[in-house]
Amino acid sequence: MFEYVAGDGAEEFDRYVRKSPGGHFMQTSAWGRVKSDWEWTGILLRGEDGSILGTIALLFRKGRRSGATLVYAPRGPVWPRERPEILEKLLSEAVRFAKGKGAYLLRVDPDVEEGDRPFLALMRRLRFKRRVRDDYSLFQPRLTYESALRGVSVASLPECYHRSTRRNLHLAEKSGVKVTRHGEEELPAFMELMRKTAARNGFQPREEDYFRRILRAFGPEAGLYAAKIGEKTVAAAIAVHVGERSSFFYGCSSREGMRLRANEAVIHGAEADAIRAGCGVFDFRGVEGFPVEDNPHFGLHRFKMGFGASFRISAGEFDRVLKPVTALLLEIAEGIRRLFRRLRRKKPGSFDGV
Secondary structure (H helix, E strand, C coil), X not given: CEEEECHHHCHHHHHHHHHCCCCCHHHCXXXXXXXXXXXXXXXXXXXXXXCEEEEEEEEEEECCCCCCEEEEECCCCECXXXXXXXXXXXXXXXXXXXXXXXCCEEEECCCCECCCHHHHHHHHHCCCEEECCCCCCCCXXXXXXXXXXXXXXXXXXXXXXCHHHHHHHHHHHHCCEEEEXXXXXXXXXXXXHHHHHHHHHCCCCCCHHHHHHHHHHHHHHEEEEEEEECCEEEXXXXXXXXXXXXXXXXXXXXXXXXXXXXXXHHHHHHHHHHHHCCCCEEEEEEXXXXXXXCCCCHHHHHHXXXXXXXXXXXXXXXXXXXXXXXXXXXXXXXXXXXXXXXHHHHCCCCCCCC
């Protein structure tokens, strides 16, 4: 039996996601409150005894230009991996829901590793088209790093790190860098660093209100970790500790913070908090390309590997096209927009990072 829940009635839904091995913070109703420009619906599947067998959280909205509706399950569904029949039922219900909304596309990107052949075969049978990229062009990064924290104590955590990372942490401590956990009161300093980081690396930062919504929606499960020299913030990041998984994202720093290795100190502080919260996995989030030295982005790989993190490849995004003509036209339009963005970056004098 399927049951639909709204964000203000999703307590049981969220408890299931938090206790499930495959649960992810983006499958909770809290993430629906963060993504306030989307609508959120949770679908749960109950067994005959009333227990929850699996869930899927769906975000949906109409495109600003096209008016076409997209339905998206970020890092969903959530189901016991030994029971593929539950996954099939959840996806079939999600298709029915998407059709009811007049959507042209249902997109899912469950946290499944690339080599899971039975899963891939099931998705093909259900007529989902797989999308694979090695950069940041998917909704969620396909290439990530993760550290196993189960059995690791706060005291023994540095033993998991490469000696160069331990040396950098010692340098940060010797330089007077101290990491503390904050709430939204630290957002102005965080945003100042985020804008500096965006200017260095050539991306557009999100608005302050987005980060405020993350901290408010997840409450005590979210923290803004700030590395300070005295009262001056030199590096910062946000981490969300939900269920088994702690996710680290939106890091930023000044050049001084980079020189004093404050970024390493921030990650160490967030990992220590994840252990205290009972998390067994620390998710470093995305990277571009593979961990080979001729990759121009290899430096970020090396940085994350320094914490003992392992490279992980997920299966990618899966699209069930519901209105083929609309989907084709939108794909062509997006291809044209990507081409113009590349051409603009190649113009003399255009900003392409420093």
